[in-house]
Amino acid sequence: MTNRAEMTRRDILKSGAAASTVTLAPGVTLMAFGGTAEASSRADAGKRWGLLIDASKCDANCSDCVTACKVENGWGSEEELAGLNPGQAPEWIRKVTLRDKATGREVSAPVMCQHCEEPPCVDVCPTGASMKRDDGIVLVDRHICIGCRYCMMACPFKARSFVHEELTDQHVQAPRGKGTVESCNLCAPRIDSGRIPACVEACEKAGHSAILFGDLKDPDSPISKRLREYDSIALRDDLELNPGVRYTNL
């Protein structure tokens, strides 16, 4: 049976330390055990996960990506919204429609956390809760979030929301609770277990495939090739945040 205990820890105990664990315990630190087992799912610094959203493929009447995100991460249920002022509602991802005043052309696209290379939300966080993983995913470590909401102010994309009321029966893969800030984490638990983000899967299933997911650091990945071949933009390019989410045909 594979227990949560790492082999190193088990080995130490097998080697005879078990009997003395109790008496030695105050002097035994966790660091003595950890660190040698290299996990395969570790956020890889050699990768940078990103999205390329093709607005020409996005259907204005479709919001499957938003629904999939809600289902995956358990936010925005009717029960949750019932107790909230609409301005306090959680919003990890939203559909935005842009209209060119001169021509009347309308395009639609989802907007979520843009997973900046230089994230302002990380700069302003006083506790280190707002963080960027080695693989470029920007997320909130709610274990140490104090709910000050500086990151919400700093984000130019309005990507983050705050949990105002107590919650129960959260999804096991998406813990969230009152007093902490949350946002799109590019479905980090799914990526860590080798799966694509829920919005990408939903968009593909809806037949649009408007959201392309991939590794921006790999020059041979489909997303890198597409970015190299076609024109694309970053939202608020003037801020030079180099987001991991880019748009084309917007």
Place this chain on the structure above:
Amino acid sequence: MRLVLAFLAAIGFAGGAAAGGSYPAVPAATGDPHPEGNDYWRLHHMDLLQHDRDKTVREGIRNLSPDDVAITASIGTCFDCHAVKDEQGEYVSFDDPRHFCRVCHDYAAVTIDCFECHRSTPANTTAYRTMAKPEDPDSIVAYLARLAQETSQ
């Protein structure tokens, strides 16, 4: 009279605890015991949990060795063995004093905030308990294969 009884009860309780006789009735767990032993876990569970939370959230580690298919670095795995059911056979949440965390924490008067965000009952799905297999349609490998196929067509 009630006060006196309460006082006597308190004295008896404290005396019993000092003698090691009235520890909380910890609900029996199922499954294999922790290899480190119960005493180690009683003393260090908070450190082990904090260690794993940083590994999962900050470092993205979900399985504990490269070939491990099971996702074990999760507070959800505690419930596999420790979850407590009520008379109706439903799992009790942290709101119930019989919840396995509360039994000891109420006794020791230590407040925990884990379950303000985490669910306190076993998950209703077994998805996310294993790493994706390449043939799974939602796996990154299968997704990239589909993209490659589209490009070649």
